Amino acid sequence: MLLGARYDQLEQDQKTRSLNTATGIFSNPAWTFAPDHGFTYNGGLIYNFANGIAPYASYSQTFTPTAGTDFFGRAFVPVTGDQKEVGVKYMPPGYDILMSAAVFDITQYNVLTRDLAAVHTGFSVQTSSVESQGGELEIKTTHLYGFNISAAYTYLDAKVIATNTAGGLGKHPVGIPMNSASLWTTYRFAGGELAGLTLGGGVRWVGDQPVDALNTLPVPSFTLYDLTARYELGARFPTLKNWDVALNVKNLLDTRYVGSCDDAQDCYYGPGRNITGTLRARW
Template sequence: MPSATPWQSVTYTGENYGLYLQDQMKFGDGWILTLGGRQDWVNGKSVGYDLYAADPVIDASSDDEKFTYRAGLTYLFANGVAPYASYATSFLPQSGVDAFGDVMEPTTGEQVEAGVKFQPVGWNAMFTAAVFQLTKQNVPTPYGEDPFGPMVQDGEVRSRGVELQATLSISGWNLNASYTYNDVVVTEANPEVPNSSLALGKHPRWVPEHMGSIWLDYTFATGKLAGLNLGGGVRHVGTTYADALNEIANDPYTLVDAVIRYDLSKMWPKMKGVELAVNATNLLGTEYVTCFSAADCKWGAERTVIGTLTYRW
């Protein structure tokens, strides 16, 4: 039997200051230019003790600053079509220390995105399509088999993909649909982490390549069923991996949800603002399992039905 890991308590204290400026300019015949910048200052200190030491076993400080920016250009056609392109950088401080007791480095990133938005004239609808590439450096990831244990940081992780989304409201019908293809791979190893090069070209843990959902509901406006809302939808999550080497795969799963709502004021005018609803998630009781490591797997949420009575004023 392996020896138990000694108990350890780590306390992190830190301060974060930032200044942000953004300007949106319209010029020419339909051009929109958005520019933004942010300066961050972050300092932190991690102090850790274990059961057997009077003095701290971890005593690490960090002091970081970073300027990030974004730029976007959109052209708005008269028919509601709006192609756009954008570039942005990011900075996200990380608290605490890694598995080796070293201060966690801030996560930085760059994103390039291009796409088109379409809002048909006279319609309550929006359709969007976009392609993107996002690269992040110093991305936290579990070290070893314990998914909730000490962390390390990958050298670089790259995401490339497509996002599609549609929303539509017409004659009592409401539609929301989305799909994401997200190809995420480790593109640079961290030379300070043993065996990190083995993860090159692999997918990070628990990140699905395919995700999609569709939801449709209808509200009766007239007749004996006025105030009744019926809705249903489907959610899909693609294959994910529970380990850095992608040897443990979680199967994809698809779940069905549904809802029934009723505005009680349609029957009793004095109950304006009162709504009765019954929500069901995983309506069909689909069984699925998610593994976080070779020794840690959990059943997905079972069928859940919740009734609510809401009053808004």
């Protein structure tokens, strides 16, 4: 059993300077002082049965400071929320396998959304709230015949429950896919000429996501592939037993895809192929 309480206190000092186009001089207004505070609570309960099954339930609250001001210079208040979750974990006795399933309900309040006033372009207001309900399935293995495997699927039904956008109630928030899945596996060679070498790869799939607040268009789903290779130098050079080198490739096929959108006119491509080499020492 876990029970917890947290107290947050924050202070924000902000000022918005404006340019006098006639003189070329910026104004220097006084600082706006905005204090805030809040208590949050969390609790959880899990029971481990001898057969490897462990059901659990949890509840938690959030308090997240939000920087910035609205058009009138008023500081944003913190985003608050709560999460309720129940699930079950299963670890078969004698095997390094963990399987888990969970369902959850998450609600956020005071979420930022675009200020719709014509003269307030570029500003935001806190008139949105979002409720997310869904579930997750996950399986992980550790050193199972040399393999580490991680597979997951998430179903996320997020809906807007308060908004300043006409017709936006009940719609899905921009940029949040309803379905996503991933699979990642690595294999470590324990002996022979390839001892110390780890090879791995994975696939990430992200389903359709809304382009705008009225869900008039979807951002198409996309699939990305990744690769990794790591070599422990100590396997061949004993004096370098704490060193390893690695090569990681994200978006192996250099797939062009739309990663996110602000609205139907403002969308952005996701990152292309990214290759990273690392040299690491541990002590």
